[in-house]
Amino acid sequence: MDKKALYSLSYGVFMLGARSGEKKNGCITNTCIQVANSPTRIAIAVINTNYTCDLIKESGVFTMSLLDQSITFETIKHFGMQSGRDVDKLDGLPLPEDENGVPYMNWGSCAMISAKVVSSQDLGSHTLFIGEVLDAKVLSENEPLTYAFYQSNIKPKPEVKKEDKKIVGWKCKICGYVYEGETLPADFECPLCGHGPDDFEPIYES
Amino acid sequence: MDKKALYSLSYGVFMLGARSGEKKNGCITNTCIQVANSPTRIAIAVINTNYTCDLIKESGVFTMSLLDQSITFETIKHFGMQSGRDVDKLDGLPLPEDENGVPYMNWGSCAMISAKVVSSQDLGSHTLFIGEVLDAKVLSENEPLTYAFYQSNIKPKPEVKKEDKKIVGWKCKICGYVYEGETLPADFECPLCGHGPDDFEPIYES
Numbered sequence A, B: 001m002d003k004k005a006l007y008s009l010s011y012g013v014f015m016l017g018a019r020s021g022e023k024k025n026g027c028i029t030n031t032c033i034q035v036a037n038s039p040t041r042i043a044i045a046v047i048n049t050n051y052t053c054d055l056i057k058e059s060g061v062f063t064m065s066l067l068d069q070s071i072t073f074e075t076i077k078h079f080g081m082q083s084g085r086d087v088d089k090l091d092g093l094p095l096p097e098d099e100n101g102v103p104y105m106n107w108g109s110c111a112m113i114s115a116k117v118v119s120s121q122d123l124g125s126h127t128l129f130i131g132e133v134l135d136a137k138v139l140s141e142n143e144p145l146t147y148a149f150y151q152s153n154i155k156p157k158p159e160v161k162k163e164d165k166k167i168v169g170w171k172c173k174i175c176g177y178v179y180e181g182e183t184l185p186a187d188f189e190c191p192l193c194g195h196g197p198d199d200f201e202p203i204y205e206s
Helices: A003-008 A049-058 A073-080 A147-154 B003-008 B051-059 B073-080 B147-154
Strands: A014-020 A025-027 A032-036 A043-046 A061-067 A109-121 A127-140 A165-173 A178-180 A198-206 B015-019 B022-029 B032-038 B041-047 B061-067 B109-122 B126-138 B166-170 B178-180 B200-204
Touching: A003 B109, A003 B126, A014 A049, A025 A043, A025 A049, A025 A073, A032 B032, A032 B041, A032 B126, A043 A049, A043 A061, A043 A109, A043 B032, A043 B041, A049 A127, A073 A147, A109 B003, A127 B003, A127 B032, A165 B015, B015 B051, B022 B041, B022 B051, B022 B073, B041 B051, B041 B061, B041 B109, B051 B061, B051 B126, B073 B147
Parallel strands: none
Antiparallel strands: A014 A025, A014 A061, A032 A043, A043 A127, A061 A109, A109 A127, A165 A178, A165 A198, B015 B022, B015 B061, B032 B041, B041 B126, B061 B109, B109 B126, B166 B178, B166 B200
C-alpha cells in the first residue's frame, strides 16, 4: 500500500469548537462531510487524544467553522498548534456562541455549522461523530480554505528582510484586521477580536 | 438554518467502483475522508437508491478512484449521469480491477484506494460505510479534482461556433486521449479505453 495515495483526498480546513460546562475549546481539523439530507447530517473525525474530542464526548455538541482564504497562519497556530489542556484558547478571545454556548469563528470563516452528536464510533486513532445539523450560517462571501491552499498560500515561507522599507500599516496576526497608518497607538485594541499591539505585525510598503 | 452554508464544505470528486459477483458498476461521489490510521480507514457516504450502494452492501468491498484535473466531462457523465440498473457502464470499458475484482480508473485519476467495509450505518438518504484500506496506489502526478474545480472548469459551458476552423486532431470524449491529425480513421480504436470514432470530438486550430 502506498499511503501517499491518500494525500490526494481533498479536504477543507475547519475550526472545530466544543464546550462542556464551563470548559470551552477549539482545534483545527480537516475532515467534515455532509452524509445525509432530511435530517441534514455531517460526519467528522477527531483525534482521540485531542481535548476537543473529550469535550464533544462529554457534551454531545460541537460547531464547525469553515475557514476561508482570509484566515491568518496565526489563527491556525492558535487553535491548531497548542492543546486546550495547557492553554485556555478562548481566554480573551470574544467569539460568538451557538444556541448550546459552543464558540465559533466570526472572522476568517465563510460559514458555520452547529451540530449535536447522534452517534459516534471509536476507530482507534480517531472517533467518528455523526452530527445532526441544528443550525448553519453563511458568514462571508470568501472562498473556502482548502488544505491544498493552506499548504501553498497560508503556511509561512522563509521571511525576506524588510527593515529598510517604510511601514504603511499594521495587521492583526489573530484575525487579519488591518490598521492603516505608520504608528499603531500603544493602547490600540483590535476592533474585530480585541487583541492589543503585541498581536499586530507591520505591513511594509511594496 | 441556511443550507447554503453547507455548500462551503470542500470535496474531491471520485469514481466509486463496486462489484458483487458478476455485477460491476461505478458512480461519481464527492464524499471520502480518511478517518483513522493503523489500520488506515476511510469513510464514504453513498446515496441509498444508487445501484452502487446495493453492490457494496452485498459484497462489502469497493474502490475509490480519485479523479484528477485531466478528467473529461464525458467520463463524469458516463459514470455519474446514468444508472447501472439501466446500462452496463463497464461494458466495453476495459478498466483494471483490484484484488477483489472491483474496477477502478486508469485514466483521469491521480490515485486509487481499495477497501473492505468494516461497518455501515443507514442515515436515511445515505449509507455511511467505514472501509479498511486494503491497497492504495498513486496513478499520476496530476492535481486532484475538487468539486469547485469541476464546477468552474470541467462542466461544459455554452459552445462557440467553430465550424470555419481547421481540424487539427481528435479527442476521445471518454478518456481524453488525443489523436493528432485532420482525419480520424473510420476503424480507429482509442488505445487507452478502446472506444471508437463515435466517441471522439474534433480539436480545432486555435
